[in-house]
Amino acid sequence: MHRKYLLLRFFKWIFVLPLLGIIIYNTLSCKSTQPIPDHPSRDERIPWNEEYFIRFSKALKFKTISYSSSDLSPEYSEVPFKDFNNFLEESFPLIYKTVDVVKIGDYSRIYKWSPKKPSSRKPIMFMAHIDVVPPGDLKHWKYPPFSGKITNDEIWGRGALDDKHCLMGILEAVEYAIKQKIEPTRDIYFTFGIDEEIGGDMGAGRVAKYMAKHGINLELLVDEGFAMINGTHAYLNRPVAVVGISEKGILNLDLEIKAPGGHASIPPPSTAIGRMSRAIVALEDNPMPMSISGLNKELLRKLAPELSWPYRVLLSNLKLSSYFLKYILSKSPFLNAFFRTTLATTLISGGNARNVLPTYASARINMRIAPQDTTEMVYQHVNSVVQSVDPDITVQCQKRVEPNSFKDPNNNVFLNFSKVIRSIYPDVPVIPGVFVATTDTNHFLELTDYVYRFTPITLTLDSMNTIHNFNERIPKQSYMNIINFYFQLIIQMG
Known part of the structure; x- marks a missing residue:
């Protein structure tokens, strides 16, 4: 009996020890692949300016609400979309003086910012959307949803996190770059959907058809996506930048x-x-x-x-x-x-x-x-x-x-995009993943191999839950980080 026991222990360890060895080897050989940013994280940042928050607050005051045809509200009006475009033209005079703007439909625009000398490099494009979802029961809001309320640390309102923060961040970055006499090294397009929340056919869909008709193919398209979330689980004790290279x-x-x-x-x-x-x-x-x-x-x-x-x-x-x-x-x-x-x-x-x-x-x-x-x-x-x-x-x-197809993320485009993120957030790992929601990018899949869905801010789960909910708001520092992210995209990839 004692001999059988020893044999059992012997054979057990014959299997256990190699298995432990494999586990230890795999764990120790697992090395970080995060890139070192080309620019120091504090270099070439747009300085804090209260004017950015005031303009953003004004953008949140426009009731650019999308309603599906089956849920169309008697409160629906196209006037806020017209007024919002007028507001953009007044707020960013250098863009409208320097950049080619093409009107598509009543309220969609496609902007083309070109270098003085033609470039052989494929263009890139930034996207966001003007429209927002209805605010719901107003009594659940701490401040009125279209007040654009500015507090000591935050700006409140429908669209603060979906998606006027990216829209205004893109325009602030481009306006600042033009003011600093920074010129792109390739064509940079930016466009803003007007009905993303209900499918995007009238906005992004028409823009995509225009670009396809004119043979415009992109190296990279950047649109809204995951924010960097704190507190998703015990083992994610710091923010992680998940870039949606595919979409459900x-x-x-x-x-x-x-x-x-x-x-x-x-x-x-x-x-x-x-x-x-x-x-x-x-x-x-x-x-x-x-x-x-x-x-x-x-x-x-x-x-x-x-x-x-x-x-x-x-x-x-x-x-x-x-x-x-x-x-x-x-x-x-x-x-x-x-x-x-x-x-x-x-x-x-x-x-x-x-x-x-x-x-x-x-x-x-x-x-x-x-x-x-x-x-x-x-x-x-x-x-x-x-x-x-x-x-x-x-x-x-x-x-x-159907779910989107995607390119292998082990390429220079993803590497350079990761460097841009890490130039703003140097301690945050950048990981490719599947974006769980849907965006206007679905209309552009034939125009580029690389679609990256990412929102360059850090949120907690509680703040993320205000998207499409009550009390939507964004910290001022997060909004500044958005502006600087798009500025770095212009410098490093544009």
């Missing part, structure tokens, strides 16, 4: 069920609303599988050397730790969204009176499709789950957009 797809589904009506005093075991509710719960309980592959794997690989023990060990040994890692990631809604297709029931309706059985119930579902999935795969999954719960519920597709 969209699948909008409508679930519907019809049922006999009648008096509420004689109900069936489950009403149409109850049956629909069970289907929604079943979908939430049966999500699409999480995947650590492709771009998601690259994200974790580049993040690993920036973390401390024990998370560095986990991310350095993905073949061994993937199961446990998926469990950890799934516990954070923010991180979960990176690695799987998500589902959100955003609207539900049914019934018309308290004492009448509903003859109809419906639900609108918004899904964001991860790169490892296709819209057809997800549709089949949803339909299968729903039919297993209640075969009388129909599933209809209203919109589908």
